[in-house]
Amino acid sequence: xxxxxxxxxxxxxxxxxxxxxxxxxxxxxxxxxxxxxxxxxxxxxxxxxxxxxxxxxxxxxxxxxxxxxxxxxxxxxxxxxxxxx
Numbered sequence: 001x002x003x004x005x006x007x008x009x010x011x012x013x014x015x016x017x018x019x020x021x022x023x024x025x026x027x028x029x030x031x032x033x034x035x036x037x038x039x040x041x042x043x044x045x046x047x048x049x050x051x052x053x054x055x056x057x058x059x060x061x062x063x064x065x066x067x068x069x070x071x072x073x074x075x076x077x078x079x080x081x082x083x084x085x
Contacts, residue, residue, distance in 0.1 A: 008064050015055050022048045 025045040032038035059065045070078075 008062075011055060011059055011064065015052065015059075018048055018052045018055065022052065 022045060025041055025048060029038050029041040029045060032041060056065070060067070
């Protein structure tokens, strides 16, 4: 079965929806009032991150995305920003 541009657009749309879902799950979890509900939301969020990872892996396999290794300086800046928060 041949790949078409439609395949790439569908994957792109799915990844955008997954990103939005993960964002909203994170916000929902932060506002949960009971530990059981929060844990349930965190479990859903974890599943969404796994799905995102699978989508990224498939996109790499199809050469739709080509990650560029981060520079040492970029890693240092991100680490410093995380430590300061």
